[in-house]
Amino acid sequence: MKFEYAPAPESRSTAEIAPSHGLFIDGEFRPGAEGRAFKTVAPATEEVLSEVAHATAEDVDAAVAAARAAFPAWSGLPGAERAKYLFRIARLIQERSRELAVLESLDNGKPIRESRDVDLPLVAAHFFYYAGWADKLAHAGYGPDPRPLGVAGQVIPWNFPLLMLAWKIAPALATGNTVVLKPAETTPLTALRFAEICRQASLPPGVVNIVTGDGTTGAALVGHPGVDKVAFTGSTEVGRGIARAVAGTRKKLTLELGGKAANIVFDDAPVDQAVEGVVNGIFFNQGHVCCAGSRLLVQESVADELLDALKRRMATLRVGDPLDKNTDIGAINSPEQLVRIRDLADAGVAEGAERWSPACELPTSGYWFPPTVFTGVSQAHRIAREEIFGPVLSVLTFRTPEEAVAKANNTPYGLSAGIWTEKGSRILWMASRLRAGVIWSNTFNKFDPTSPFGGYQESGYGREGGRHGLEAYLDV
Structure with a gap:
């Protein structure tokens, strides 16, 4: 017997989308330096959802400068104080989870029950988990006084936009680093909504900066001399190019690439x-x-x-x-x-x-x-x-x-x-x-913030999640 299901749509009204979005730099939204923009489209309908600023090298430079300026004060905070901001962000994500889930499904195309029941709970869990580590870094196994690296340049993919953001931003902030993040060109909206959450949580300006654009924006971020650590999740081909670009520099690099499990x-x-x-x-x-x-x-x-x-x-x-x-x-x-x-x-x-x-x-x-x-x-x-x-x-x-x-x-x-x-x-x-x-x-695709994730060979190197995920953001 086959069951027939009546339509059960989630309301779009929970996630209002502005017609245009700027870059998030130094705690404020601003237009791109050259005024360039691109459209983000709903893959289920081909409907244009919003127009988004396209960051140039000049915009990336401004974002890195903001992150660099914010670093001394942020890294100088006691871990317990940084933890308060992370706990606040986690709670706000929970409070706004329905809005974020709808926005993610619209912009990405994934089913609402996955964004609602898998992605968003994991996003909040990662911020809660790393908030707990912020005042315990001396006990993480990386020396008695581990130090942050500085400015982290992070490039994330389109398959799990908000979850990949959490995987990268949460440990970076917990360890005292500041961040410039570039979301994927096809799925920028939840990252920009996260920028609003950072402001709502009163996160100090410049600690998190979000620049939107295509591969040229990502390349400008990865190659910027003011970036101390690069984290990338995406294709193996692009990962190879990033490894070549970073080779011979002082930048610390983690890559989470493709698979054929x-x-x-x-x-x-x-x-x-x-x-x-x-x-x-x-x-x-x-x-x-x-x-x-x-x-x-x-x-x-x-x-x-x-x-x-x-x-x-x-x-x-x-x-x-x-x-x-x-x-x-x-x-x-x-x-x-x-x-x-x-x-x-x-x-x-x-x-x-x-x-x-x-x-x-x-x-x-x-x-x-x-x-x-x-x-x-x-x-x-x-x-x-x-x-x-x-x-x-x-x-x-x-x-x-x-x-x-x-x-x-x-x-x-x-x-x-x-x-x-x-x-x-x-x-x-x-x-x-x-x-x-x-x-x-006897299971598959089970994720937990306490467990490290990463691969070997052409699947990249480095680990995200768990105690192991702290190492990539510490000078050990």
Whole structure:
């Protein structure tokens, strides 16, 4: 029996959007130096949401100067005093969580139930968690008197705009650094709303500055001589360029880049639970997740049973309006990303893999791609090697744990992995052999501010979250 769901839209009125937005520098919103602007669009409808200032090198220079001027007073505050500001920001995020969730879903395209039930609680939790560390840095394991670095230049992606902001700003402020942050060009609105929260929390001017723009703005920030630390989350290609730009300077660098995670299901795993983990691993946030379980490695003896159950579950996924509380899969973030997903899916068919999607009616406006699974995939196929960053799953099989490890590690990435089995000894055996920074057992895509996150190889280096996330912002 299939349930029919009546529309259950969240009201847009909770998140009013101004027709234009300036840059946030030294505690004030201001126009860009050259008056340039770009439009941010709702990916579900292609509606223009607002016009946003495009920061130039001159604007970045002003933002870095503001952060530099604010640094002595901010870093000189006792940790307990800095903690008060972080606690205040965390509480304001909780109070305004409905507004922020609606704004995130409008600007990003992700389902409201994900932004409301996953992103926003985690955003607040990160600020609460690092507020707790602000007066305990001497006990973090980085020496008796760890010092902040100075000005942190932070560049964040479009897949989790507000959560990635929290991952970077919270530890930076807790450790006494000041910040210049550049949000992604396609999703700037929640970062600018966060700037309002900083003012509401009476954060001293210049401690947080937000400059909006495209890759040229990010490059100006990364290359600025007044920046002491660079943090970047995004594509491996851009990450390589940043590493080259920073090489030979005194800047400290952390990179959280792409992934091609293996979700490994053994024959003793509970099928229904594993299927839910597979679905969450690849279709959460439309597959716009760097640690997505985009490769399903299933033991050969249960492959048919698992695939049948997976297809039944995929047939129940609802694709559509991100603001509808019943929606499981929202819109692809941009037309450029949609083209990439389509190209790689077409390559999978051309190389001989079998493509399957459930019957679903996609909206006529906006950017959409159906949940898709490929079987008959070999390790040589592009869909098994390249990061698709969309709702596309490649299925491979294995016979022994050794073969599963070999196939899972056959990738230049090393961000995450999942293991599904009832045997604890097998989980530990696998985890010790998988080259991945984060390994989930009998679950997937679970995040916690107390736990470090990061990868190896082409997935970057450095850790965010937990006690480990403090190190990147301390002179140790």
